[in-house]
């Protein structure tokens with residue numbers, strides 16, 4: 433469904449008097465994502481995960497390579513076709529507060545993609561928003577509240593409701609749980625797993641949080657300095673990788689007390 437082929441990207445370095453060489457951020461990235469699958473994209477800060485996420489969302493044209501979705505090249509299509517493609521690929525970002533307009537109600541936020549893509553009567557729109565709110569564990573009566581009235585976890589549920597409103601085929605979740613406390617992280621992961629089971633959507637789950645990736649992903653890719661350095665289909669395969677980038681992610685999440693450490697090597 434999603435085919436990322438030999439994607440490389442460099443950012444222009446600027447420079448006032450003379451042009452500095454561009455800074456390479458991604459090098460020769462290739463992978464596929466099948467329908468209904470969750471692919472975890474792991475790496476420490478600055479490895480290029482968000483840049484890759486933006487390229488996959490159609491927001492950043494790569495310097496080289498091809499991204500195709502359902503057989504269509506994202507960056508070769510005309511504007512109208514891209515408008516249609518955007519319906520199928522949605523996103524949830526880390527900062528749940530800046531992702532919403534503080535002056536809009538939750539109902540307006542969730543209803544925005546429906547207004548853009550579907551011609552619903554006011555009554556039908558209200559019914560769909562109420563349904564979406566309930567699907568993400570909120571209440572229909574929350575539709576009238578503004579973002580300031582919600583906690584971070586609740587607001588991220590609203591962002592998820594907006595992302596699933598059009599029943600997309602793929603959701604790019606870029607550090608979508610990273611700013612939440614542990615209880616909310618667990619609850620949102622459970623919600624995402626449930627929604628995927630219900631609707632068969634695919635996820636690209638971008639994170640530096642190895643436990644979260646292991647919880648939700650069918651396959652994991654680890655990036656280091658703009659390259660994929662490890663591909664793993666199980667926790668055991670990931671945890672046994674000797675690559676320093678993987679070991680760094682593992683070490684970053686180990687609890688201080690040895691008795692609390694999990695024996696990942698026995699997991700499949």
Ligand SMILES: Nc1ncnc2c1ncn2[C@@H]1O[C@H](COP(=O)(O)OP(=O)(O)OP(=O)(O)O)[C@@H](O)[C@H]1O
Pocket residue numbers: 443444457475476477478479480481482483484640
């Ligand atoms: N618009 C931009 N212009 C120039 N350089 C950029 C731009 N966006 C990102 N970069 C640089 O590209 C590199 C990769 O950034 P990116 O945000 O993709 O990494 P990341 O793995 O998602 O990191 P983080 O988890 O901290 O967001 C970094 O060195 C960053 O400074």
